[in-house]
Amino acid sequence: MELSVVVPVYNEEENVEPLIGEINGVLRHLGKRYEIVVVDDGSEDQTFAVLSKLQREQPTMKVVRLKRNFGQTAAVAAGLTYARGEIVILMDGDGQNDPADIPALLAKLAEGNDLVAGWRFNRRDPFFNRRLPSMIANRLISWTTRVKLHDYGCTLKAMRKEIAKNLKLYGEMHRFIPAIAFERGARIAELKVNHRPRLRGQSKYGITRTLPVVLDLLTVKFMISYSTRPSHVFGPIGILSGMGGFLIAIYLTIQKWVYDLEIGGRPLLLLAILLIFIGFQFVTMGLLGEMLARTYHESQDRPVFVVGEILEERKNV
DSSP states (O other): OOOEEEEEEESOTTHHHHHHHHHHHHHHGTTEEEEEEEEESOOSSSSSHHHHHHHHOTTTEEEOOOSSSSOOOHHHHHHHHHHSSSEEEOSSSSOEEEEGGGHHHHHHHTTTEEEEEEEETTSSSOOIIIHHHHHHHHHHHHHHHSSSOOOOOOOOEEEEEEEEEEEEOTTGGGHHHHHHHHTTTTTEEEEEEEEEOOOOSSOOGGGGGGGHHHHHHHHHHHHHHHEEEEEOHHHHHHHHHHHHHHHHHOOOHHHHHTOOOOOOOHHHHHHHHHHHHHHHHHHHHHHHHHHEEEHHHHHHTSSOOOOOOOOOOOOOO
């Protein structure tokens, strides 16, 4: 299988049939063996009935129905699990991503990139509750992860199989796929894509998703920068806190012994004790984090590196 198109859907009974028709129309002209993997994320309308009908008519389709609504990240992860193509295309099921952009994504991928992310240059969404929060989030994510992209929220992406199969997604992590792939050594590119207005159905996105995205961003930052060395996060905080408390304690000790001042009721004494205990706790957390990281990597036999290429002399047999 050369190409897999993964489409997560939730309550899109009016959109799935025309979208699948568009995808087929584009892929037939590519001359590649392809499949369309549609993941029904526990839809409560007639989405699965429509998909079942389409699947009986089209052998290129594979429908994965989840037991309940697990969220877009879980639906994306399920689609990537069941995709068999050497190249995987991700796109939304609401019809706003344009299947006509798939050939351009494949061409950009062929330039030597491992993942190509779509950029909705002329986005057709309301400004204040959709585009403005997205602009702020994109800048924050780019600054935090050091993967500079204009549009992390665009589902339309093309990636190689080895990238797709090594993604570990949970929470709201689907929007951080480029950053997670970059952490594993992938070469990332961005491409302007067409963004169409929603013609049917209701959007499932809103400003309420902002807080979960921020929390997941902290997780992604930690996993990218410190997953193999957690003590480098907690250790410096603990050492600085402990040193601050120790210096305050020395200052109070001098005042007591040299100047015979009363220090028992001073808030500064309580602050010194608090800082010393906080420092001890943070250093301990760092050591426990190191033990957990070692257990995680060693139990899964997961390497801390990714090999891109090996050049060696071939021996004649």
